Amino acid sequence: MRLMTSAALDTLERFGTALADPIRRQILLRLMTGPGYPNDLLDEIDTTQPNLSNHLSCLRGCGLVTSQREGRRVRYELASPNLAHALSDLVSIELEIDSNHADLDRRS
Amino acid sequence: MRLMTSAALDTLERFGTALADPIRRQILLRLMTGPGYPNDLLDEIDTTQPNLSNHLSCLRGCGLVTSQREGRRVRYELASPNLAHALSDLVSIELEIDSNHADLDRRS
């Protein structure tokens, strides 16, 4: 039962790392609609090519996306249908805004 | 349809912030089993009282937990059953380890 908790913490860490950055969140949201290529994502997401590449690499490292070379392009997609469903459920959750803190930063 | 995306991004940001720190992940995992009080959480999580308090405040700011004073204690719990289910689904997802990068940090 302790090992299960540790696995749960590891999974949460992967999601935490993946979701902690706005570029990565945009990428994930975009990949929920289907596979994508870095050069195309670059038209939809406002950042530089190296930065996008780096974030894609991060998402792959977290295990949330897979990549496969196709000629000189690389196709990125969500790692599993399971994951796609879970993300879809996540984004549809309505989180209340704590009115006592609405004027403060969400952090700290 | 653009507004929906923006709401989705906001929700993902809340989860990203909440899950980005190991203390917060432990708190969330613990609160999935039921409400908790800071002083009790302090026995289960290895950190200082101010730090724990700060992370609880962060989670409340993200909208993932609610707090209610009970005498001189404060009860913290997950914001909704919906959220509890979503988190439960999240932690049960099996993410493959990218063997090409298993030796590297998950980030960058």
Add this chain to the structure above:
DNA sequence: TCATTGTATCATTGTATCCTGATATATGTC
């Protein structure tokens, strides 16, 4: 082979976030 396109990596710099120790606030008890 050379040029072009697409993607990845590297070093540097700036910033955000976390932790700590001290202190403040709140509630309850004597």
Add this chain to the structure above:
DNA sequence: GACATATATCAGGATACAATGATACAATGA
């Protein structure tokens, strides 16, 4: 009121992370 317990806030220093510009690598076509 004085004290104890429970929680929250603050200022600081340390660290990790993201962005940038330059460059390297990979694959295709002329």
